[in-house]
Amino acid sequence: MRKTMGKPLAVAALAGSLVGLTGGAALADPPVVPNPGDIVGVGSQTTAPLFNQFSTDYNASLTAAGDTTSPRLYSFDAVGTSPIVLKAGTPPVARPTGIPTGLAHLHAVPSSVDFVRMDRGRLPTDPLTDTFVALAKDAVSWAAKSGGHAPANLTTAQLKDIYTCVRTNWAQIDPSLPNATIKPYLPQTGSGLRDFFLKTIGGGTPVVPGACVTTGVQENQGTDPVLNDDDVLVPYSVGHYVGQFYYGRSTGSDAPGALTVRAIDGIASVNTVNQSINAPFAATAWGRVLYTVVRAADWAATDARGTALRRIFGITGWICKSATAAADFKSHGFLGLPVNACGTTS
Structure with a gap:
């Protein structure tokens, strides 16, 4: 990316x-x-x-x-x-x-x-x-600041641990990552993106976010200043990101900013050759119908x-x-x- x-x-x-x-x-x-x-x-x-x-x-x-x-x-x-x-x-x-x-x-x-x-x-x-x-068809992944502390890939289980505050430090994900506090964010309550993300990390049962999670950012708007942080991660629509990043669909605050979407369970969310949602990723539980x-x-x-x-x-x-x-x-x-x-x- x-x-x-x-x-x-x-x-x-x-x-x-x-x-x-x-x-x-x-x-x-x-x-x-x-x-x-x-x-x-x-x-x-x-x-x-x-x-x-x-x-x-x-x-x-x-x-x-x-x-x-x-x-x-x-x-x-x-x-x-x-x-x-x-x-x-x-x-x-x-x-x-x-x-x-x-x-x-x-x-x-x-x-x-x-x-x-x-x-x-x-x-x-x-x-x-x-x-x-x-x-x-869309897919949902997570996004983090390019060049920040987040890895290129997280598993579904790791995402669940992060959003339930079981793991709160990047070094708990991988000892090679920085000793820094993870800052998970979610869109506003009622967001379809939020609901889908919490249900998917729970394996079909919605997860209740822990106290370490901050709620309220507008979905798919990486330009929010609070997201320009080395330790932040946030759910993101892969299709919306592809439109913003590859096809000039960014307007004003509706842009990825410093964020890039990442892989889950070792499967890339974006096909950078076709410049589209990665079809194998969309075929997992992270794919969704609009x-x-x-x-x-x-x-x-x-x-x-x-x-x-x-x-x-x-x-x-x-x-x-x-x-x-x-x-x-x-x-x-x-x-x-x-x-x-x-x-x-x-």
């Missing part, structure tokens, strides 16, 4: 070529106030940049086809100024800052929110009135909203079948799902 850092011009050139495959540069938040009939989403920051690009490209495809009446697609980031107006004619609301507040708006404000970006699967506590629509969540009644409806949702997110929809969306997935670091798995519902 550190050798790659020395090739910024090549990375920039590749990023530019991939961005050129899409309909244009995406914006963070809609450039206009969406109309009441448009399809509007909020939720996880992991896929926010991807959905910004989807919005740009899907709407451009409608315009290119001379379609002036179909609902447009818009997505609001989980970070940014607040309050925001989600649709014309609705009052300003506090910006939904992730999955919990995104789902709250989906359930309570149906006139304003049509879908929620999800970087976790269904939980037993999720209502059956929600439909999860499969989107793409979803879009909609109201079940909307998904089944034959009205304009239901038709638009299926046209965008369904098995034969634009996201799952268009070449432009496939290029968007690649340039944001995520892997496509097997044929006819994208757009399936649960």
Whole structure:
């Protein structure tokens, strides 16, 4: 990973070529106030940049086809100024800052929110009135400061020991590592990335973080000054990192900063040759499916909203079948799902 850092011009050139495959540069938040009939989403920051690009490209495809009446697609980031107006004619609301507040708006404000970006699967506590629509494949690893004290690899068991505070010094991981206190961090409570990480280090049973763990950093934003520390480690979406690092998807604070993602159980999380999530790593328990969540009644409806949702997110929809969306997935670091798995519902 550190050798790659020395090739910024090549990375920039590749990023530019991939961005050129899409309909244009995406914006963070809609450039206009969406109309009441448009399809509007909020939720996880992991896929926010991807959905910004989807919005740009899907709407451009409608315009290119001379379609002036179909609902447009818009997505609001989980970070940014607040309050925001989600649709014309609705009052300003506090910006939904992730999955919990995104789902709250989906359930309570149906006139304003049509879908929620999800970087976790269904939980037993999720209502059956929600439909999860499969989107793409991601993986989760851990990240640490380049040149810091953390090793290139940790095992799942070691990560569990670190986040339960059983091991609090790097020398306890390996005597050859510095005698320095480990500083584990987690994203905010309710983050899909956090929930997945804690469940995976627990072998399927969520781990309760120990007192040595600091909670509250924004997921996948390595520019946070507290993370610029030789002893810090934090969970990170591998797909989001690939998009940031290789394909120029870093914007403002949404960048890896000094962090690089590492290996788990001896398997590299990134394929530095293909510049993608490492497929063998994604095939382990650290791989995860990303979803879009909609109201079940909307998904089944034959009205304009239901038709638009299926046209965008369904098995034969634009996201799952268009070449432009496939290029968007690649340039944001995520892997496509097997044929006819994208757009399936649960």
